[in-house]
Amino acid sequence: MREKPYHLYVDSRERTLLLHSLVKLKNQLIQQGRYGDCVDEIIFKVANTPIKKVKIEYV
Template sequence: MREKLNHLYVNSQERTILLHSLVELKNQLIQQGRYTDPVDELIFKVSNAPIKKLKVVAG
């Protein structure tokens, strides 16, 4: 069975907040001596995600 993909659209401010939150989570995991690879993968995906401009129409 094929894996379901989800897309998340965020603006530049939300992207910055997301990256800061992930780095803070990684730092907490390091202090606890826990595994950080999943968070590292998310940081990599968010920072390297393509930027797509969307037109938002108010209804």
Template sequence: MRDKKYYLYVDSQERTLLLQSLVELKNELIQQGRYTDCVDELIFKVTKASVKKVKVDRKSCGCVI
């Protein structure tokens, strides 16, 4: 059976915050002398992920503008 795929939609600010958090986590793991392989893979996936423009209907999402 194939693995289920999950998609994460983030804007540019959220993507930047995600990358900064992953780098901070990697630095903490290095200071503790632990492996960083999983975090490295996530950083690689986030940086290589394709960027797609998606139209969001703000009225239906319950957001207050």
């Protein structure tokens, strides 16, 4: 059974924080002598995602 894809909507500040956190995680993995290839893929996906404007209505 295939898993349902999820979408994550973040603003520019949250996106920057996410990228910094992923880079920090990658550096920690490298210091421990572990591979950071999986984190590289996630960084690439986050950095190259198209920006989509979403209208938010507060009730």
